[in-house]
Amino acid sequence: MEKQPRLLSSKLVHKQRQVEVVLNSRILAWKEIESSRKRGSGLNDTSGTAHSRGVQVCEILAVQKTEEDESTNTRSQKKAKQYSLLYAHSFTVFYVKRTRQHQWRCSEVTFHCASQGLCEQWIQVIAEQLSLLANRPKSLLVYINPYGGKQCGQSIYEQKVAPLFHRACISADVIVTEYANHARDHLKTEANLDKYDGVVCVGGDGMFSEILHGLVSRTQTDHGVDQNQPDAVLVPCSLHIGIIPAGSTDCICFATIGTNDPVTSALHIIVGDSQPMDVCSVHHNNVFLRYSVSLLGYGFYGDVLTDSERKRWLGPARYDLSGVKTFLSHNFYEGTVSFLPAEDTMGNPRDKLRCRSGCHVCQHKPSSKDNQWEMSEEKEKFDKGDSSDWNVIHGKFIAINAASMSCACPRSPKGLSPSAHLADGTADLILVRKCSRLDFFRHLLRHTNKDDQFDHSFVEVHRVRKFRFQPQHQEPVSLEDLSETPKKTGFSPMCSAQTNCNYSSIHSSWNCDGEILPHTAIQVSVQCQLIRLFARGIEEQQPHCVFEDPCTLQALEPH
């Protein structure tokens, strides 16, 4: 590893002990200076790294002159006070600390200096290094849905997030939404986006969907791209999106960060993390309907969502109640699914290659900006939608789910498709055919344990770039018509398969990231890496041990 030149090195005091503190462009490290008494008593660590600690500069959140604490009541505090009189000037470094289950916290370390000049020099040099981190946002546009999840969005932002942004010197313009689609329409037409480095969404997947639609539509309009063209090459958004989870499912946050925790999300925003993400565009007969980043689900998840909307007052529990009700209804829907499979090199949904931070599959996936891919034969064939490459499956399905990422969430920590990738340009298409209630229950249960939910005769899964769905029976012209349809028509030329059928029982609806689509016949295309989040994907769980970090030790080596 290349040795970084030291920027600053001093003997300071930390927790009433003398420490040598060293800063290079990558690491801030400190090590206790062993007293001769200790050395004689053999207390020093055999590894020679006793008491050495460090933090990566890219994980430092802020540096500040320390506020003096005047309370010196206890004996030890008095002693500390006496000690600190000699080192009267101090500064505090705030940094990211990893705790359990992918959670990050803001930790701090204070150093005392003998002179004001030295203290100010440390603050200045560290602040300079932070200002060189170009990815960090300085100005954010924040939208809060006050009614998402348990209706705590506003207090979560004010109590847990705003103080961290303030500490990191990030300015934020906050808009508390007043009605559904307020955030979407503001982003689409009004917001002056040049002022900001990112947009923050405080809410659930539905609120994220609003931000997504606002930002993607705005970008296409600004570049003259017609979203109604299913083959249009969409322009990626330049602003990053941050998600502060305050919704009911929060699967987009969970699957990109590994936890649903507002503080963790805020810290990923502050350090300027970047995670590209696929977006599915959904069309109906060449008319643009919606974008989706998590689940596009027909049948079971569509029915759960439709039923749960009436129970919004129940908060996040509405999904469990509607889930049980829908499970007991045990509906199935007939139709034709056609799909364009991804190339074999893209892996398959049943391999064990999980998408994790720095995922190789997503990194090696040619992005839409990649010229080689733009010109390749594969792409040409792909663009033409060569019909011979399309697979067609007709059947009766309990569920048709397309997951363009794992859809991991607290209800299902591995997700609907555990090996789906965040940014590979593909989605995993899961077809659950008509089966017994018990079998479907077994399949659902496997979303909550280690067993393979695809290992059933009635389930198949394909990695796809595009797909289409055509219900067996023609759908009503629009949702409005559908809601006006009498519950029991008793007559319809298309009702031979089911008795007492009506539109609501021969058709399900598509659940598109928690929104109901107005059509059942849809065409879907995965747009590779269309947006970027302030996230880094799920980090492999490892004890974060700064003692073993070679950079820390290297920074402390004598020069």
Ligand SMILES: CCCCCCCCCCCCC/C=C/[C@@H](O)[C@H](COP(=O)(O)O)NC(=O)CCCCCCCCCCCCCCC
């Ligand atoms: C037996 C236990 C089975 C548990 C199965 C859990 C599977 C959960 C997969 C969830 C994938 C979620 C994908 C994301 C969807 C969200 O975009 C979307 C919107 O989120 P928002 O409200 O935050 O805006 N959320 C949803 O559509 C909610 C889906 C939640 C479905 C929960 C289903 C529970 C099923 C319970 C069945 C129980 C059968 C018991 C029989 C006695």
Ligand SMILES: Nc1ncnc2c1ncn2[C@@H]1O[C@H](COP(=O)(O)OP(=O)(O)O)[C@@H](O)[C@H]1O
């Ligand atoms: N001020 C508001 N009043 C009513 N609905 C809103 C408001 N702001 C956003 N919404 C809508 O609320 C819905 C649910 O929001 P979301 O934050 O995803 O919560 P949840 O996860 O509980 O569904 C979204 O469809 C969003 O468009």
Ligand SMILES: [Ca+2]
């Ligand atoms: Ca994907």
